[in-house]
Amino acid sequence: MLLSFRVANHRSIREETELSLVATELNEGTAHETGVRSEGRPVSVLPAVGIFGANASGKSNVLHALRFMRTAVLDSFADWGRRAGVPREPFALAPEAREETSFFEVDLLLGRQRVRYTYGFELSDERVEAEWLHAYPSGRRQVWFDREADRPQDEGGEFRFPGSGLKGHKDLIVSSTRPDALFLTVGATLNHPALSAVHRWFVDNLWLVTPGADVPARTEWTRKKLTDRKAGAGLRERLGALLAAADLGITGVTLDPESGEVQLLHRTADGTSRPLDFWDQESLGTHAWFAFLGPLLHVLDQGGVLLVDELDSSLHPILAAEVIRLFQAHEANPRTAQLIFTTHDATLLGPSVAERPLDRDQVWIALKEATGESRLHPITAARKARRDDNLERRYLHGHYGGVPRLTSGEIARQIARVEEELRATREQEVTGPPEP
Template structure:
């Protein structure tokens, strides 16, 4: 489970920013209790978090930062050495940011008897400036390793292994870790058991789903999983039920016995289910929903983390709300899979507590300041949000920030003035 994520100096996020999935005292019913404790108190985790904000506010960059961290953990040892430099993306609108490191850190609960881990690193254009892994097996912090590149002439930096927390071979991993590669990645590559367990979380988690070019790829991936001999039958039943529930006119799905192609069945005039050609006759909305369901069920089965960028662009607001409720439901989501999504759709904030699929501590706001830097904060920090507030209306009226600073009709008036000036000079 993901407890929190910290990032700094990545794309539009310059200053250190934290997204927390730890429930607060304002949570009403959606949080899941865990065996972990903090300052003597039990820790509860949120199964879903939504990031709201205007266009270009930096919402998507939060998800992209998580995706980048996963990619770095998976690829730094094998791929980063093939070309010069570290492929990071620091803040572009301040020249001094190019000389500052980029920070990425996750706080996790892993294992059947969950243990808390904190793993992170800092990157410059040329190397890994710092890296650390801390564990809390008995509630108190153990520093498993700390790495720091103090001098330009150091090969892989200085490594410290205080205490006996990280057991097993370490010298071979240190000697194999390039300045531009992560020690965690090198350790997993060399089959260190403890490091491999943390590395495995990144392999299995942080599935990024967008509303654009990846739809055909996710569609084909989902269709392939439906034909799996071991798990395909059960998945076909679940996806068929979700397609039918979406009120798309679909009654189910089947496999063509000759070609193995997945076909969606529709209600016909005579009541007989009939298939339509998936690529030529199904709507774009059907494609988006079908492509979303494959990763959705994969994450639910694995107890992973799904990153959904612009959830409202892929799904109708009613379907988006039902996806959130699916993650909130303990029976439908017994492994505590988590959903982190971005959206413009204020209807997901609901006009009333009953209609709102999110508790107050599950709502975050992204906005961009005058210098182009993104800021992220929970809605509860913007202004005291009472349980019975109409969060939708208050958000749209700008009480929490994260909405465009426009007055009604302002764009039309600006265009009219430009047109008038063009006519005057013609």
């Protein structure tokens, strides 16, 4: 489970920003218990959080930062050495940001024992400047390793392993770790059991769903899963139920007995069902929902983290709300899979407590400053964010930020002004400048 993610100096995110999935005292029942206690109190996690904000506010960059961290953990050893430098993306609107490190850190609960781990690193253009892994097997912190590129030799050199928390071979991992590779990646490559367990979380998690562009790939992946002999039958049943629940006229999923191709069954006027050609006869909306369900069911099965950019672009608002409720439901999500999504859809905030699928501590707002920097804050940080607030209306009225600063009709007035200026320019080109 993901407890929190922190990032700095990545794309539009300049200053350190945190996205927390730990439930607060304002949660009203959507959180899932972890069985872990912190400072004597039980820790519960949020199965879903939504990031709201205006266009270009930086919502998508939060998800991109999570994906970049995953890519770094998976590829730094094998791929980064093939190019010059580290392929990071620091904040571009301040030249000095290029000289500053980019920072990434996750807080996790892993394994049946729900052990907490904190793993992170800092990158420059040339190398890994810092990296660390802390574990809390008995509730108290153990520093498994601590890496600093500029640490003097008399302080233990670049790598420190204080205590006996990280057992097993370490010298070989240290000697195999290039300045531009992550120690965690190298350790997992060399089959260190403890490091591989943390590395495995990145392998299995942070599937990113984006609007439009990746629909064909997700569709094909889902179709292949449905034809799998072992898991396909159960998956077809579950996916068919979700397709039918979406009121698309679909009654189930089957395989063509001759070709083995996936077919969606549709209701007919006489009460029977018949398949339609998936590519030529199914609607784009059906394709989008079908492509969304494959990753969704996979993440629910694995207890992983699903990232969805622009949830409202992929799904109708009613379907989007039901997806959120699916992750909230304990019986439908027993492994506490998590959903992190971005959206413009204010209806997901709901006009009342009963109608909104999200608790207040599940709502985050992305803001773009005048400097071009993105900032992220929970809606609970707003003053007087009461339980009975109409969050939808207050959000649209700008009480929490994250909405475009526009007055009614401003876009039309701006277009009219430009058109008038262009007309005046054309007239002057025809008549020439006025006489002195």
